[in-house]
């Protein structure tokens with residue numbers, strides 16, 4: 001069977017004024033693959049994700065999701081594709097004034113995905129996947145940082161996305177919580193047959209999640225391979241990056 005590239009990014013370029021952030025970047029992600037994107041701060045990782053989901057318009061290039069060029073779609077068609085996509089962004093905090101139940105109901109109601117009388121069951125099932133059923137009536141302020149991330153993850157997957165985008169999913173967590181959330185992410189990725197792009201500079205997280213990794217540098221995909229290949233590379237830049245990351249983690 002031919003391998004399906006569920007995401008294809010072709011010759012993507014993006015600049016802000018005269019600051020070139022992405023220069024002719026091409027990238028394919030196979031169905032079921034978990035791709036980790038590394039790069040130093042400011043190297044364009046978040047910009048790459050935002051372009052891929054249509055939150056930022058690139059200057060040049062094409063982005064195919066499930067075979068459709070998202071840059072040439074009408075708003076209605078784009079919304080249809082977006083129903084297959086979930087995000088877990090660092091800034092995607094829970095709504096503080098809403099209970100866990102209402103936080104999880106929100107995307108279901110907004111996207112009109114399931115009938116109203118099925119919502120409560122769906123919330124219970126999804127909370128069970130992140131082992132937090134007992135938190136259903138809690139407010140976000142009553143949860144630990146690690147628990148909030150798990151609820152954020154539950155909210156992101158409750159719409160049954162086929163593709164997930166994670167931007168620094170472990171930032172702000174201690175190493176143990178970081179490992180736990182990374183393990184939960186990979187378990188759910190496999191269980192729900194999702195494809196993902198994960199931006200991180202957390203090596204523990206990457207080790208758990210990455211089928212393959214790329215490294216953005218100087219507005220390009222400078223390196224690509226398995227995590228082991230990148231970590232063991234003799235390239236001075238990569239050596240320096242990973243030794244610094246290891247000290248920091």
Ligand SMILES: Nc1ncnc2c1ncn2[C@@H]1O[C@H](COP(=O)(O)OP(=O)(O)O)[C@@H](O)[C@H]1O
Nearest residue numbers: 016019021039040041042043044045046047048
């Ligand atoms: N909306 C924007 N307007 C202007 N510059 C931006 C915008 N978004 C990102 N940038 C710049 O693009 C560069 C890459 O940003 P980003 O992708 O957020 O980096 P990171 O790799 O840390 O995620 C940075 O120099 C940032 O300042």
Ligand SMILES: [Mg+2]
Nearest residue numbers: 045046047167
């Ligand atoms: Mg970023």
